[in-house]
Amino acid sequence: MDVYIDVFNLYVMGSIQMLISFHFFAKFLKKQTKLIHYILFISIGLVFTGLPSESFNGLLLYILLLAADGIIILKGDICLSVLYSMVTVVIMQLCYGVFNSVLSVFYPVMFSFNPEIAGITFMILGNSSLLFSMFCYHIVNKYFLSADNCPNNDEAKGKYTFMIFIPVFMMFLTGKYINSTVYGNTIITDKLGNIKGEHYQMAVIQLLGIASIFCVMFAYWKLTENFRLSREMSCLKQKEHYLYQYAEEAKTRYKDTKAFRHDIKNHVLILRELLISNKWEQAIDYVEDMEDITEAMSFPFNTNNPVIDMLLGNKLGMAEESNIAVSCSLILPYPCSIKDIDFCIILSNALDNAISACKRQTSDMKKYINVTGRMQGNIILIEIENSFCRKGVIHKGTGLKNIQAAAEKYNGIMSMKAQGAVFTLSVMLVVP
Numbered sequence: 001m002d003v004y005i006d007v008f009n010l011y012v013m014g015s016i017q018m019l020i021s022f023h024f025f026a027k028f029l030k031k032q033t034k035l036i037h038y039i040l041f042i043s044i045g046l047v048f049t050g051l052p053s054e055s056f057n058g059l060l061l062y063i064l065l066l067a068a069d070g071i072i073i074l075k076g077d078i079c080l081s082v083l084y085s086m087v088t089v090v091i092m093q094l095c096y097g098v099f100n101s102v103l104s105v106f107y108p109v110m111f112s113f114n115p116e117i118a119g120i121t122f123m124i125l126g127n128s129s130l131l132f133s134m135f136c137y138h139i140v141n142k143y144f145l146s147a148d149n150c151p152n153n154d155e156a157k158g159k160y161t162f163m164i165f166i167p168v169f170m171m172f173l174t175g176k177y178i179n180s181t182v183y184g185n186t187i188i189t190d191k192l193g194n195i196k197g198e199h200y201q202m203a204v205i206q207l208l209g210i211a212s213i214f215c216v217m218f219a220y221w222k223l224t225e226n227f228r229l230s231r232e233m234s235c236l237k238q239k240e241h242y243l244y245q246y247a248e249e250a251k252t253r254y255k256d257t258k259a260f261r262h263d264i265k266n267h268v269l270i271l272r273e274l275l276i277s278n279k280w281e282q283a284i285d286y287v288e289d290m291e292d293i294t295e296a297m298s299f300p301f302n303t304n305n306p307v308i309d310m311l312l313g314n315k316l317g318m319a320e321e322s323n324i325a326v327s328c329s330l331i332l333p334y335p336c337s338i339k340d341i342d343f344c345i346i347l348s349n350a351l352d353n354a355i356s357a358c359k360r361q362t363s364d365m366k367k368y369i370n371v372t373g374r375m376q377g378n379i380i381l382i383e384i385e386n387s388f389c390r391k392g393v394i395h396k397g398t399g400l401k402n403i404q405a406a407a408e409k410y411n412g413i414m415s416m417k418a419q420g421a422v423f424t425l426s427v428m429l430v431v432p
Helices: 002-029 035-048 056-073 078-113 115-127 127-143 156-160 162-183 201-277 280-297 306-321 340-359 399-407
Strands: 325-330 367-375 381-389 413-419 422-430
Touching: 002 078, 002 127, 002 340, 002 422, 035 056, 056 340, 078 162, 078 201, 115 367, 127 201, 156 340, 162 201, 162 422, 201 280, 201 399, 306 325, 306 367, 325 422, 340 399, 340 422, 399 413, 399 422
Parallel strands: 325 367
Antiparallel strands: 367 381, 381 422, 413 422
16 A cells, blocks of 8 residues: 555656646746656656655756756756746645644544555645645746746846745745755654644745745746836936937938928029029029028938937047048938837947947058848848957947847847948848
């Protein structure tokens, strides 16, 4: 009988426990799973670790197995995979400990009726701790890691992973110590069925441990939320700056256009008199002067989007003033469901970085900026190529992070390539 019970606990309940933990672990990582993933994980888990609660080394191996599956099979972030594997195991461990403590209090009552039945009942009810584990997993996933409550930003999550890893690891050690010292694999009772230990205190301690996990995950959510809000605040400040720039430029253009329209009647009258008097050369010179006036009022670059024309005129004009050769062959759809502000965030940050890179070059090096872009189907591809002087590793500053955030807003991507003295920034946007 004991052999069958051991087999049942090891293979049946062990498989169910692994199935539940892996399922919620994948949910924490926001990854899709297939049936083959579950089969592979349970097979490896039973072969190499046995039940996760058997020994300290077994638990560590189980955590590493979960993390490895998250990284290799589910393609999750390394830091997040390690953290969530630890959270998954700690919750399972603490729930198991709470049920052990509660059952140890009521075991003497069951023992007084029938010791053998009491042992089987103890085992069955102990395994029901899986239901409590599922409830705790659901709380963590729904209220602290759901898409609505937790920003989908691996950079923000990874930034604070180590900060909360230490308290989670300490809870893991505490729970393991309680289960190993108070509730081992063998239950020793006296003649009345009393199990040695302060079970009320142990139950309260482990319930507080579960509550602490919730508090840690809540703090984790708040930290990542604050990170997201600070990023959005940075983007909003940039948008405010661009809107102010656009408004000032629009006022200037409107003033010049109004003055030209006011004088157009006089220009027409002068041309009419010159033509009537057969002063052809003077009339041609006068028309050329008018062309210069209208040229000054138009944008130097034509992308089919007036806002971007104005932005490129300002940015590339600044580059030309710094003796940087510029060229632009960017054509954008207009009107477009991608907001002008997001185009401005991408192009202004990219051009600011390109101008700064060119200015850092020595005077004898060729300095240039090329802006290209086109639309194919519902995909817009923008490329900014510039000369630069390579010094060390290229890091993502605030500007590049804002570009990436704007691209991801439209299910797009940003990529960088440095080859020789040429740096290329590519941004792909999917038009909704």
